[in-house]
Amino acid sequence: MEITTVKAAAREMVSGSTEGLVDLSHRIHANPETMFEEERSSRWVAEALDAGGFSVDHGVCDLPTAFVASAGDGPLTVAICAEYDALPGVGHACGHNVIAAAAVGAGLALAPLADDLGITVKVLGTPAEEGGGGKILMLERGAFAGVNAAMMVHPAPVESPHMPCLAVSHVDVHYKGREAHASAFPEQGRNAADALTVAQVGIGLLRQHIGTSARLHGIVIEGGDAPNVVPSHTVGKWFIRERTLEHLAELEARVQRCFEAGALATGCEVSVEQRSPRYSEFHHDEELMAIYQRNAEAAGREFPDLGELIGRMTASTDMANVSLAMPTIHPLLGLGSLPVVNHQPEFATFCATPVADRAVLDGAVSMAWTTIDAATTDDTRARLTSKSA
Secondary structure, three states, X not given: OOHHHHHHHHHHHHHHOHHHHHHHHHHHHHOXXXXXXXXXXXXXXXXXXXXXXXXXXXXXXXXXXXXXXXXOOOOEEEEEEEOOOOEOOOEOOOOHHHXXXXXXXXXXXXXXXXXXXXXXXXXXXXXXXXOOOHHHHHHHOOOOOOOOEXXXXXXXXXXXXXXXXXXXXXXXXXXXXXXXXXXOXXXXXXXXXXXXXXXXXXXXXXXXXXXXXXXXXXXXXXXXXXXXXXXXXEEEEEEEEEOOHHHHHHHHHHHHHHHHHHHHHHOOEEEXXXXXXXXXXXXXXXXXXXXXXXXXXXXXXXXXXXXXXXXXXXXXXXXXXXXXXXXXXXXXXXXXXXXXXXXXXXXXXXXXXXXXXXXXXXXXXXXXXXXHHXXXXXXXXXXXXXXXX
């Protein structure tokens, strides 16, 4: 079977699934579920794959909302990752509904072709990208075992063959002080809110002395109960980002000293909790990335010259840890939304519009075609089958 015929069959499968894929994207969008709570979303994605002939293993890796769906049994195994968790407060403002539906579309396109291509296609339902590190846990617990290459697509304001990525550490800082009447007996108190304030000031001053790639940002989620009671317990959530895990470790140590300064200045106790595995830097597979861009352009996507913008669009993802274990790509699907950007409520609105629906279909076709090219290009296939998690 000629490649053009195979690709035409894949595109026809996606086109024939348009109504179901768009409905899936919109259902997930309308029912946002935060990390590790994606019960409906993961079930809907798994059901769509099961109906398309996949064998689905639910609740893998001791994660109730994770799954592995498989079709074919060829020696080249490609994993397509589906994300479906939402953000607190702003719902699907990162467009994971688009990611999930595109992954299903690519899987449905490849499943009938798997035997002819000599591939095993897996669609992995990966929970908790937004701070929980679901893919890292799945990687550590064997869900990616035997996978030769991994891919996914992600909506963004602009199109790009890759996402600039920083390593990140997610931490909670807790301060424990002592209550007292804030007016009558303030000297008896140890103010945990003051401790957190001191730490925030220290981190703010630290920003002058960190590299241009580093990012420090946090919020207070517990700061006291009443103005006339000295707060005895406060909690802050912080993201610490740097360009590599090595540089991240150095920055974490400096931020830790800011946390300790808050405790020292106020007489409180401090504890720092690592909320998820650390996300790494991303090793983009250049060959797969180039194959994807050619196919995406053939599917009708356009890749503008982003200039300095692409260098400033730094984010973090647990897909980066997968990239350290096997050839991996993470292209961006542009929704043409600027000045609206990810993690804004307005971006959530964009992710259930016709332009986002088009991105679902184009992303599915582009990933399917990329897999077909990888499977039928001798050198690429040989390189990929020599590598696996």
